């Protein structure tokens with residue numbers, strides 16, 4: 242959906258900002274909002290683009306930095322940590338060839354940390370594009386990633 | 395009233411006060427850092443913490459409202475220890491190279507550290523250096539010194555209604571920057587400098603041009619002249635630790651001569667000239683069906699704001715250059731000719747209360763001779779203060795000297811340009827008498843004086859009542875501009891000054907300007923006016939002589955070439 246059509250669903254009230262940002266970012270394959278789009282949203286709502294950029298910067302859910310097609314979020318909270326989350330992250334870093342916070346050269350994956358995903362009973366856990374994967378082992382992670390790789394080829 | 399105990403003293407304070415207010419009104423000192431009297435509560439530095447009996451954690455006194463029966467300790471060992479730790483943590487993420495900082499000795503963080511007795515930091519520095527934002531002629535933003543107090547965000551967004559700066563990111567990634575981490579010049583900054591005026595540290599400061607002036611002064615071929623803006627005479631004394639509102643006109647002239655300027659002139663002279671040109675422009679617009687309301691043009695912060703946010707209303711803005719630029723244009727034409735000097739050898743310095751004037755002087759439109767700026771360098775009040783200290787001038791004890799001719803004879807009307815409402819009042823004194831052909835019985839248009847955001851008066855011109863308004867600061871300017879844009883503005887003429895209180899509260903004025911300081915400077919401004927032998931611009935004999943010798947007549951061809959300009963719709967980057 243284009244930005245225009247999303248904007249047209251909302252009244253020009255500043256309180257709609259967050260919802261607009263969330264809905265629009267959802268439509269973007271790089272999970273990011275550009276400067277020009279920030280400008281467009283700001284103009285529509287009658288706020289400064291500084292304000293819009295500030296809101297985006299506050300929420301980890303929102304981004305202005307383009308990400309890969311699939312965003313992998315590994316939980317780094319205590320229950321996952323004591324259940325060998327670091328081995329999961331190391332595996333991911335090794336097979337993807339990137340560190341947390343980075344994106345693969347083919348723009349397919351971005352690896353990042355997240356706070357609790359609510360799966361402490363099945364730790365360690367991660368989320369890829371909204372889908373939760375729990376009770377992870379390095380082997381499971383390898384299988385999941387090759388499945389995603391397969392999808393896009 | 396609320397009864398509470400602070401440090402074992404029983405106090406009764408007004409309901410709704412904060413602990414900080416309660417303490418200060420009772421002469422109990424609590425240190426603060428993010429707090430600034432005229433701004434909102436930031437409550438982010440945590441320096442002002444106090445202990446409240448029965449409460450586990452420490453509370454920030456600047457944001458905690460008093461309750462009946464509260465027992466507060468402002469100086470317990472726990473409080474002192476917390477303050478010290480907080481300060482050390484702030485310093486661990488701060489470029490504390492104090493002697494290389496323009497705020498050295500006027501920095502609030504430095505003086506706090508000193509008061510708390512911090513001579514050693516237990517924490518290692520975690521500062522990673524970021525590049526400076528210095529791509530504009532007016533201000534430098536040094537993020538490495540920023541302590542994230544949020545004052546600049548507050549003043550820019552809530553006082554000025556501009557909103558260039560914001561908090562970006564969160565937690566230890568938090569930064570105070572314009573959108574997208576761009577430079578001020580890429581966004582819609584007006585260079586008003588109010589952010590620099592309230593920054594407690596040296597993270598936003600004016601571009602220091604004192605070195606260029608020293609070089610010019612030591613250059614033997616240059617004829618270096620200086621003009622002094624109306625608002626400086628009621629504020630420069632503060633740079634020498636004298637009281638706000640001390641009138642120091644004659645001392646300024648003496649000091650500037652000691653610094654080595656060849657001639658010292660008064661911008662009040664071209665303020666009078668502005669009134670003649672702008673007054674005639676208003677009369678012309680009123681009588682010839684011109685674009686109304688007319689809006690003033692002396693304030694470059696306002697021009698920057700209008701060009702970027704309200705291009706539709708540019709035809710409403712008077713085509714008159716500001717007094718600073720009228721002076722510059724005359725200096726490099728009329729004055730140079732009169733003195734038999736090459737315009738290129740006349741070096742014009744302005745002392746202004748303003749950071750936006752630095753930008754204005756660089757505008758391409760401000761050139762009577764191609765490739766030669768009319769005003770070479772603009773120094774703020776603070777920069778002049780610095781030069782006086784560099785030269786070891788004992789300002790308080792200087793004798794008084796009058797301004798030099800031919801730009802030295804001025805009026806009370808020009809003197810009040812420095813206060814919000816002053817340009818309007820000066821214009822009304824002249825327009826009334828010129829149009830109605832009779833002398834005013836009372837020269838004081840008190841309705842337009844003072845610190846209110848919007849001020850109004852009604853004056854009859856040729857039997858017809860007209861409404862006049864003054865917008866004090868950019869937030870109120872926006873209100874005016876919206877109405878003008880919508881075609882609903884009921885006024886004939888609107889004065890806009892972008893800084894709170896007018897130029898006396900300019901972004902380049904001595905640090906620590908608060909409402910009280912503004913009121914003191916305003917009071918002094920009207921004292922200067924009242925003491926002037928001539929108080930109306932059209933009665934200035936030197937202005938009459940200038941028209942006779944050089945300009946011919948108001949709004950004439952020569953005036954058009956030298957004293958008027960035009961504006962451009964633009965976004966971000968200045969057009970020079």
Ligand code: SF4
Nearest residue numbers: 550583584586587589
């Ligand atoms: S100079 Fe004025 S407009 Fe620019 S950032 Fe500072 S306060 Fe805002």
Ligand code: SF4
Nearest residue numbers: 540541543544546593
């Ligand atoms: S730039 Fe200055 S006023 Fe703004 S947040 Fe940083 S320290 Fe505070």
Ligand code: FES
Nearest residue numbers: 437439440442456
């Ligand atoms: S002064 Fe109270 S938190 Fe900064």
